[in-house]
Amino acid sequence: MTQPRPRKQVHLAAHFPGVNNTTVWSDPASGSQIEFDSFVRFAQDAEAARFDFLFLAEGLRLREQHGRIYDLDVVGRPDTFTVLAALAGVTERIGLTGTINSTFNEPYEVARQFASLDHLSDGRSAWNVVTSWDAFTGENFRRGGYLGQDQRYERARLFLDAVTTLVDSWPEHAVVADQAAGRFLAEADPGRFTISDSQFDIAGHFDVPRSPQGRPVIFQAGDSDAGRDFAAASADAIFTRHGTLEAGQAFTADIRARLTRFGRPRDAVKVLPATTFAIADTDAEAHELAAGIRLQQVSPATAIMLAEQLWNRDLSDLDPEGPLPDVDPIVGESTVAQGRASVRMVTDQLETAQRWRAAAAEHGWNLRRTVAEMGNRQHLIGSPATVADLIERYVDSDACDGFILVPHLVPGGLQAFTETVVPLLQERGVHRTEYEGTTLREHLGLAPLQRPAGRRTA
Amino acid sequence: MPTTGRVVCRMDDGTHGQRQRLPMLLGIALDGAGWHAAAWREPGVVADRLFSAGHWVDLARRADAAGFEFLTLEDGLGLQAQPWNAVAGRTDRVAGRLDAALVAARIAPVTSRIGLVPATSVTHTEPFHLSKSIATLDFVSRGRAGWRPQVSPRPAEAAHFGRRTMAAELTDAAVTELLDEAGDAVEVVRRLWDSWEDDAEIRDVATGRFIDRDRLHCVDFEGRFFSVRGPSITPRPPQGQPVVLALAHARVDGRSPSSLVPRSDDSSAAVRFAVRSADVVAITPADAVQLRELLDLVAQESAAAGRTAPLRVVADLVVLLDGPDGEPAAERRARLDAADGSPLVSDAAIMAGSAAELTDRLTQWWGSGVDGFRLRPAVLPDDLDTLARSVLPELARRGLRTDPAPGTLRDHLGLARPENRYRSTVDEGVPA
Numbered sequence: 077m078t079q080p081r082p083r084k085q086v087h088l089a090a091h092f093p094g095v096n097n098t099t100v101w102s103d104p105a106s107g108s109q110i111e112f113d114s115f116v117r118f119a120q121d122a123e124a125a126r127f128d129f130l131f132l133a134e135g136l137r138l139r140e141q142h143g144r145i146y147d148l149d150v151v152g153r154p155d156t157f158t159v160l161a162a163l164a165g166v167t168e169r170i171g172l173t174g175t176i177n178s179t180f181n182e183p184y185e186v187a188r189q190f191a192s193l194d195h196l197s198d199g200r201s202a203w204n205v206v207t208s209w210d211a212f213t214g215e216n217f218r219r220g221g222y223l224g225q226d227q228r229y230e231r232a233r234l235f236l237d238a239v240t241t242l243v244d245s246w247p248e249h250a251v252v253a254d255q256a257a258g259r260f261l262a263e264a265d266p267g268r269f270t271i272s273d274s275q276f277d278i279a280g281h282f283d284v285p286r287s288p289q290g291r292p293v294i295f296q297a298g299d300s301d302a303g304r305d306f307a308a309a310s311a312d313a314i315f316t317r318h319g320t321l322e323a324g325q326a327f328t329a330d331i332r333a334r335l336t337r338f339g340r341p342r343d344a345v346k347v348l349p350a351t352t353f354a355i356a357d358t359d360a361e362a363h364e365l366a367a368g369i370r371l372q373q374v375s376p377a378t379a380i381m382l383a384e385q386l387w388n389r390d391l392s393d394l395d396p397e398g399p400l401p402d403v404d405p406i407v408g409e410s411t412v413a414q415g416r417a418s419v420r421m422v423t424d425q426l427e428t429a430q431r432w433r434a435a436a437a438e439h440g441w442n443l444r445r446t447v448a449e450m451g452n453r454q455h456l457i458g459s460p461a462t463v464a465d466l467i468e469r470y471v472d473s474d475a476c477d478g479f480i481l482v483p484h485l486v487p488g489g490l491q492a493f494t495e496t497v498v499p500l501l502q503e504r505g506v507h508r509t510e511y512e513g514t515t516l517r518e519h520l521g522l523a524p525l526q527r528p529a530g531r532r533t534a
Numbered sequence: 535m536p537t538t539g540r541v542v543c544r545m546d547d548g549t550h551g552q553r554q555r556l557p558m559l560l561g562i563a564l565d566g567a568g569w570h571a572a573a574w575r576e577p578g579v580v581a582d583r584l585f586s587a588g589h590w591v592d593l594a595r596r597a598d599a600a601g602f603e604f605l606t607l608e609d610g611l612g613l614q615a616q617p618w619n620a621v622a623g624r625t626d627r628v629a630g631r632l633d634a635a636l637v638a639a640r641i642a643p644v645t646s647r648i649g650l651v652p653a654t655s656v657t658h659t660e661p662f663h664l665s666k667s668i669a670t671l672d673f674v675s676r677g678r679a680g681w682r683p684q685v686s687p688r689p690a691e692a693a694h695f696g697r698r699t700m701a702a703e704l705t706d707a708a709v710t711e712l713l714d715e716a717g718d719a720v721e722v723v724r725r726l727w728d729s730w731e732d733d734a735e736i737r738d739v740a741t742g743r744f745i746d747r748d749r750l751h752c753v754d755f756e757g758r759f760f761s762v763r764g765p766s767i768t769p770r771p772p773q774g775q776p777v778v779l780a781l782a783h784a785r786v787d788g789r790s791p792s793s794l795v796p797r798s799d800d801s802s803a804a805v806r807f808a809v810r811s812a813d814v815v816a817i818t819p820a821d822a823v824q825l826r827e828l829l830d831l832v833a834q835e836s837a838a839a840g841r842t843a844p845l846r847v848v849a850d851l852v853v854l855l856d857g858p859d860g861e862p863a864a865e866r867r868a869r870l871d872a873a874d875g876s877p878l879v880s881d882a883a884i885m886a887g888s889a890a891e892l893t894d895r896l897t898q899w900w901g902s903g904v905d906g907f908r909l910r911p912a913v914l915p916d917d918l919d920t921l922a923r924s925v926l927p928e929l930a931r932r933g934l935r936t937d938p939a940p941g942t943l944r945d946h947l948g949l950a951r952p953e954n955r956y957r958s959t960v961d962e963g964v965p966a
Contacts, residue, residue: 195586
């Protein structure tokens with residue numbers, strides 16, 4: 077057992093950054109986004125700092141703007157499962173979290189991939205369950221965009237149920253492997269399952285014995301009401317967006333209340349916002365650094381593209397160093413950009429444009445500067461002590477349980493955090509200096525799973 | 535352009551006179567505790583570790599050190615050791631497997647030379663996922679990825695997906711249909727591997743462009759079975775095209791652990807798939823006569839398909855050698871058969887004998903013109919260790935092969951890195 081801890085522990089994780097303009101590929105220190113060495117370096121830095129897990133996002137179609145592949149951000153990424161399995165071979169303890177879509181996969185395959193990854197990493201796998209419905213992505217798959225938008229959470233929920241049923245289908249001691257007695261299995265035909273619901277009608281035998289964690293740790297990443305319910309009902313952790321302390325407290329309180337409604341303990345789900353950072357010796361230097369990164373993140377060409385996403389109009393004639401568009405955004409379904417979750421999240425285009433105009437007028441910013449200042453996602457800015465204070469305050473006041481850090485550089489971008497802030501958090505006794513457990517469930521302080529006992533009847 | 539780094543042997547094969555040949559290619563087929571159903575009971579096997587990373591890392595390192603050009607990993611989408619359309623109901627055989635592509639990825643960083651060839655279903659798995667999975671295996675192994683596409687004809691496997699049904703009785707027409715679909719799947723995967731040109735990533739700070747999108751290509755595949763738009767989300771892998779290996783069974787018995795292509799007296803359909811889709815074809819001749827027949831069949835089908843690219847042909851052999859403690863192979867085989875309660879059967883020929891006998895057999899078959907072998911050890915690691923200790927060194931001594939130098943799997947097989955089918959035509963000498 078671990079020592080009782082006096083203070084709430086901070087959970088830290090690392091997001092390998094990629095396909096959006098957070099990642100500054102133009103920096104001389106920026107390395108490959110695809111070579112395995114970059115992933116190894118990144119994972120090993122995170123493990124050396126005793127992070128809970130590494131996080132990989134996924135997108136199943138290259139994004140487009142005006143019907144052409146979007147070329148200003150990093151483009152291209154590896155297969156999630158494959159790179160995580162390889163990383164299991166060059167790390168020992170850090171959790172391996174993969175984002176896997178429940179729309180363009182089938183439960184049998186996803187269950188055997190996660191069960192396999194969990195075996196191959198000795199219990200370090202986690203699944204960020206995402207869902208999509210768009211016909212745009214569907215064009216890369218046999219079934220196309222077959223799912224209605226209103227069905228996507230239904231599909232995700234039943235998909236997760238199905239995967240849970242599958243990985244639970246092998247009892248813990250199904251493999252006896254008694255050589256002398258010649259008995260490999262405790263009982264014949266293990267892994268029997270039957271699943272029949274509105275999304276799936278499948279039956280047979282699952283073919284991967286129970287893995288060290290039983291099932292992967294489950295992450296949820298949607299912000300909608302349906303997404304929050306999905307998390308409260310089924311997830312172990314939430315990958316969320318970072319905001320103010322108050323917004324974080326409200327979000328966490330909402331999740332805790334939903335957990336109670338679903339009959340789960342209030343701390344059964346860890347709330348982990350994704351957060352960028354800029355750290356320097358002094359707060360003033362850190363803010364200067366952050367401003368520089370913001371401009372790197374928004375090149376003149378990127379400024380036009382991001383403005384087009386908000387305005388939902390062709391703004392290619394605009395001067396990025398000139399004023400904002402003098403017309404209002406076209407409200408409604410984006411006709412400009414495809415394959416981009418962030419565009420779908422903007423629901424208040426007119427109001428946002430108004431805020432941008434007001435800020436530009438107040439500060440005398442041109443378009444590029446406005447996009448850089450208003451569209452940025454930077455949050456933890458300051459000296460190491462300031463950032464450590466911020467992190468502690470957010471966690472102590474239950475605005476979250478920790479952070480998923482998103483550096484702006486690959487592969488060395490974590491270093492500024494791990495070398496300066498992590499030692500402070502360790503000194504303060506809120507971040508581990510050694511892994512106490514071996515599995516990701518243990519790192520996250522999640523309660524042991526209930527023994528599988530036919531959770532679901534056909 | 536990178537070409538093969540392999541030494542070319544000058545061989546006198548007795549029938550075709552002097553001709554240049556590659557060294558004998560050797561692959562090792564890994565599956566569970568080995569290819570005998572009772573293998574897991576052997577003292578050299580840590581039977582309760584078959585689903586651990588340690589088991590696979592240990593086998594892969596032994597195979598890498600031994601000098602095999604590649605290893606293969608079996609897979610399926612259902613429990614093995616069953617008749618092909620039913621469940622066995624036994625407790626005395628290994629059941630369960632880890633995903634082969636992920637096992638390959640897990641062992642990639644801890645091996646250095648050996649090619650990694652996982653099997654995957656192309657019947658139920660999306661070609662788009664397969665393409666990025668194998669491309670990524672190529673990245674994490676630094677150019678050592680291969681892939682064995684296989685069809686999944688079992689009704690039990692189809693029921694795990696619930697999207698199509700398979701007839702209990704498998705007809706030749708159904709086999710052809712599945713293989714046609716497999717051909718389309720491989721075509722899509724190959725197009726997706728090429729959907730990024732090698733120099734697509736430009737990082738042009740002046741214009742703010744990370745890629746030159748004119749060097750990315752939609753694959754726009756539309757076939758009888760599915761359509762896929764592309765491009766891939768994963769850049770072109772180090773080998774350009776990872777190595778595709780197809781197993782063209784001559785015949786298959788349902789009890790074989792590898793029985794993923796169903797019984798068919800006519801192997802032409804599988805060979806036709808292989809010559810259209812693969813870089814390496816594995817055949818399963820029962821004897822030297824069948825070996826020559828199958829080599830002829832492959833040559834005929836290659837010609838009929840208008841194939842000009844090299845196709846490596848390897849023969850599959852189950853190898854059951856003298857035991858680690860000197861137990862003669864015949865006795866060892868009888869003991870293992872008795873333990874399982876039934877004799878070892880396989881779609882491939884079974885070579886039960888001493889290391890010297892196996893070496894002679896390989897030498898003789900090599901003389902018939904086959905490029906190499908995929909050896910299926912009856913017991914892992916025992917028979918793998920005997921191969922490493924006694925067979926590979928003797929083949930090297932006879933001048934038939936050398937251990938592969940560091941390099942890609944294509945290098946090991948003497949296959950050049952292919953041009954990209956979508957490569958833009960550029961006016962050379964005209965400055966941009």
